[in-house]
Amino acid sequence: MPADRWxxxxxxxxxxxxxxxxxxxxxxxxFETVLTGxxxxxxxTKPGSSRLILPAGLGCPTCEDARQMAELxxxxxxxxxxxxxxxxxxxxxxxEIDQIDDVPTIAIGSNSETGRVHFQGLPTGTEFPAxxxxxxxxxxxxxxxxxxxxxxxxKLTDPTxxxxxxxxx
Amino acid sequence: MSxxxxxxxxxxxxxxxxxxxxxFPQLSNQxxxxxxxxxxxxxxxSFVGALPERDFVMAVLEGAGVTMDEPHDEVTGPSTxxxx
Numbered sequence: 031m032p033a034d035r036w037x038x039x040x041x042x043x044x045x046x047x048x049x050x051x052x053x054x055x056x057x058x059x060x061f062e063t064v065l066t067g068x069x070x071x072x073x074x075t076k077p078g079s080s081r082l083i084l085p086a087g088l089g090c091p092t093c094e095d096a097r098q099m100a101e102l103x104x105x106x107x108x109x110x111x112x113x114x115x116x117x118x119x120x121x122x123x124x125x126e127i128d129q130i131d132d133v134p135t136i137a138i139g140s141n142s143e144t145g146r147v148h149f150q151g152l153p154t155g156t157e158f159p160a161x162x163x164x165x166x167x168x169x170x171x172x173x174x175x176x177x178x179x180x181x182x183x184x185k186l187t188d189p190t191x192x193x194x195x196x197x198x199x
Numbered sequence: 200m201s202x203x204x205x206x207x208x209x210x211x212x213x214x215x216x217x218x219x220x221x222x223f224p225q226l227s228n229q230x231x232x233x234x235x236x237x238x239x240x241x242x243x244x245s246f247v248g249a250l251p252e253r254d255f256v257m258a259v260l261e262g263a264g265v266t267m268d269e270p271h272d273e274v275t276g277p278s279t280x281x282x283x
Contacts (some may be wrong), residue, residue: 092222129214132223144252146207149221160217164204173208179256183210190213192203193239195220195232197281 040093054102057162061107065169071113072131072137072144096134099152103165110169138164140171155198195198202255203238213259220281227281234278248276 035183052126075093097115104113118125118133128137134152137163139145146170154159173180207215209227212247220227220235231241239245245255254276261267 146214147204148216150220160201168256173205173244182256185265186212192215194203195237196235197220
């Protein structure tokens with residue numbers, strides 16, 4: 031089953047409890063058959079954040095949930111997926127090098143380097159299937175684009191940033 | 200957002216950031232996000248809606264300033280309006 035359809039099925043279950051055991055097991059079963067290569071997740075967060083809504087720039091109401099989500103992914107395939115947690119309040123240089131705008135952000139890469147696929151904010155709802163899809167594609171080194179698209183993208187000569195705004199529903 | 204992620208995997212020059220629009224209202228307002236998906240290229244050009252792969256690639260290249268061989272119309276695709 032494609033990751034997006036499979037992921038949407040999980041979304042409702044996901045909301046019932048943040049990460050219920052059946053979801054963890056489903057993810058483990060899926061990753062066991064789909065993942066082929068290593069995936070490195072980097073979670074950029076602020077420590078001690080809670081769900082309290084504080085004035086702009088203070089706190090991070092979704093950082094704890096993002097941490098649980100990142101750990102869910104790692105624990106689903108610990109032999110393939112590694113997780114690094116970066117405290118942005120203590121490592122400003124890393125934030126600048128990795129070009130992180132805000133927290134929580136989950137970056138997905140194929141090795142210990144920061145990947146070029148980022149999820150800024152808690153990727154729930156329609157974003158959750160995209161997160162799973164990204165993990166699987168990174169693991170399989172499988173972008174799935176048509177050859178014509180790859181040839182067209184080869185015309186790029188400078189770094190290009192794509193910000194894709196989405197909502198959970 | 201999946202297409203943007205796949206493009207980032209296909210090209211070492213592309214970085215894709217999926218932003219939860221409701222969680223970052225200031226950033227959403229900065230780029231006048233009124234419906235999703237809303238894609239912003241290099242914080243300059245943008246388009247709204249889910250596009251077919253070919254149109255998405257063309258829009259990204261155009262937004263990045265790459266000269267295109269064939270002209271094409273301004274692209275938009277199906278999108279979901281965000282309630283205020």
